[in-house]
Amino acid sequence: MSRFPIFPPEFEFGAATSAYQIEGAVSEDGRGPSIWDTFCRRPGAVFDGGDGDRACDHYHRHREDVSLLADLGVRTYRFSVAWPRVQPSGVGPANPRGVDFYSRLVDDLLHAGITPAVTLYHWDLPQALEDAGGWRSRDTAARFAEYTALVADALGDRVPRWITLNEPWCSAFLGYANGEHAPGAREGTPALAAAHHLLVAHGLSLRALRAAGVREAGIALNLTHVSPAGTRPEDQEAAVRAETQRNLLWTEPLLAGRYPATEADTWAELMERQDFRRAGDLDLISAPMDFLGINYYTPSTVRAAPYREPDPGRRHAMDNRFEEVAVPGARRTAMGWPVVPGTFRSLLTSLRERYGAALPPVHITENGSAEHDTPAADGTVHDTDRVSYLRAHLGAVADAMADGVDVRGYYVWSLLDNFEWSYGYSRRFGIVHVDYATQRRTPKASYAWYRELIATAGARAGRAR
Numbered sequence: 001m002s003r004f005p006i007f008p009p010e011f012e013f014g015a016a017t018s019a020y021q022i023e024g025a026v027s028e029d030g031r032g033p034s035i036w037d038t039f040c041r042r043p044g045a046v047f048d049g050g051d052g053d054r055a056c057d058h059y060h061r062h063r064e065d066v067s068l069l070a071d072l073g074v075r076t077y078r079f080s081v082a083w084p085r086v087q088p089s090g091v092g093p094a095n096p097r098g099v100d101f102y103s104r105l106v107d108d109l110l111h112a113g114i115t116p117a118v119t120l121y122h123w124d125l126p127q128a129l130e131d132a133g134g135w136r137s138r139d140t141a142a143r144f145a146e147y148t149a150l151v152a153d154a155l156g157d158r159v160p161r162w163i164t165l166n167e168p169w170c171s172a173f174l175g176y177a178n179g180e181h182a183p184g185a186r187e188g189t190p191a192l193a194a195a196h197h198l199l200v201a202h203g204l205s206l207r208a209l210r211a212a213g214v215r216e217a218g219i220a221l222n223l224t225h226v227s228p229a230g231t232r233p234e235d236q237e238a239a240v241r242a243e244t245q246r247n248l249l250w251t252e253p254l255l256a257g258r259y260p261a262t263e264a265d266t267w268a269e270l271m272e273r274q275d276f277r278r279a280g281d282l283d284l285i286s287a288p289m290d291f292l293g294i295n296y297y298t299p300s301t302v303r304a305a306p307y308r309e310p311d312p313g314r315r316h317a318m319d320n321r322f323e324e325v326a327v328p329g330a331r332r333t334a335m336g337w338p339v340v341p342g343t344f345r346s347l348l349t350s351l352r353e354r355y356g357a358a359l360p361p362v363h364i365t366e367n368g369s370a371e372h373d374t375p376a377a378d379g380t381v382h383d384t385d386r387v388s389y390l391r392a393h394l395g396a397v398a399d400a401m402a403d404g405v406d407v408r409g410y411y412v413w414s415l416l417d418n419f420e421w422s423y424g425y426s427r428r429f430g431i432v433h434v435d436y437a438t439q440r441r442t443p444k445a446s447y448a449w450y451r452e453l454i455a456t457a458g459a460r461a462g463r464a465r
């Protein structure tokens with residue numbers, strides 16, 4: 001494999017972060033509490049009792065982080081806006097001090113020649129809205145549209161690219177079904193309602209962004225390549241079931257205006273008979289997007305498994321008779337995720353084959369790996385496994401583009417080591433090492449490799465012109 005995959009001159013290289021994972025300052029300048037602030041205080045919810053109270057202190061150090069981005073040479077930076085920083089209770093007028101922080105960040109990025117890309121929701125729901133029902137309630141979707149309009153009014157003149165939601169699968173099922181993420185609920189039908197209301201929120205947010213005249217708007221889905229563990233019919237059915245829940249439950253309503261129906265599952269019938277559905281919802285959800293964001297990390301190999309959830313009311317949300325198995329011979333990241341780069345290409349090409357012209361241009365909105373990063377005696381971090389991961393996965397993106405998939409850009413996850421949700425600070429995804437005690441930032445070997453890739457691509461583009 002060559003040192004660097006080859007991309008067209010117009011391809012956009014970027015980096016990504018999210019608000020709760022890096023900002024800190026959770027009680028400053030009028031920010032209200034989020035569901036993650038509350039969840040982190042639940043005993044045992046987060047590894048070693050970690051929280052985002054300080055995180056990477058980006059709220060006070062954002063100019064240092066913009067300098068890192070500028071030195072990296074990225075054309076674009078994806079960050080999220082913390083809803084409770086803009087609307088402390090999730091309703092009412094914008095908090096001017098919260099809006100001012102993001103306005104300064106946008107201006108600093110533009111001054112550095114970096115195009116900002118805003119994610120409106122990366123899981124930090126205002127706690128007051130959760131207390132009123134959270135994503136189980138359709139009213140939260142309406143509140144999200146109002147919040148969208150506030151942020152677009154403040155930043156829309158300078159931000160060209162907008163992402164409504166990040167990984168609604170995680171919000172709905174990790175948040176409301178298995179309790180691994182905030183708000184930590186373990187429910188059945190309410191988790192299905194959350195999934196639907198998140199999609200409705202996307203549609204309403206997209207409508208608000210269109211009204212504000214923004215240039216590009218889409219959503220970021222965490223999709224995975226699913227394959228059966230063997231040739232047994234029951235394993236084949238398990239793979240269809242997993243593919244339906246992880247991928248099709250989101251791509252079908254967004255890109256085809258329907259919930260999925262397969263021989264191995266009945267999501268279309270299940271969602272059709274829920275009282276949270278309303279006429280016209282799927283038309284709203286499937287309104288055309290300017291791009292589809294895809295977050296990709298690892299494939300999913302599954303085999304059939306019996307129901308492990310005795311409560312019939314929670315079966316669809318909690319357990320669909322499949323379980324993941326190891327991929328023989330595959331290296332695993334610090335998350336325990338198998339590294340099989342070719343499956344990334346397969347996922348992208350399968351989306352093009354399934355949806356054809358209905359698939360909008362694609363941006364890889366997250367891709368990266370958590371590794372066992374250990375600083376050397378001089379403080380440097382030689383994260384060769386991460387470099388190998390990035391090289392191979394960017395190569396898979398280039399291969400998918402050669403197959404005809406319209407991929408416009410790539411955001412490495414993540415710029416900084418950060419608060420990794422229920423794993424606390426025990427997992428590091430950053431291409432920049434963060435010493436959480438001192439807040440010192442140290443670019444890793446992967447940062448240098450990505451910077452050289454970007455510079456090499458820029459030099460090729462210059463020669464092409």
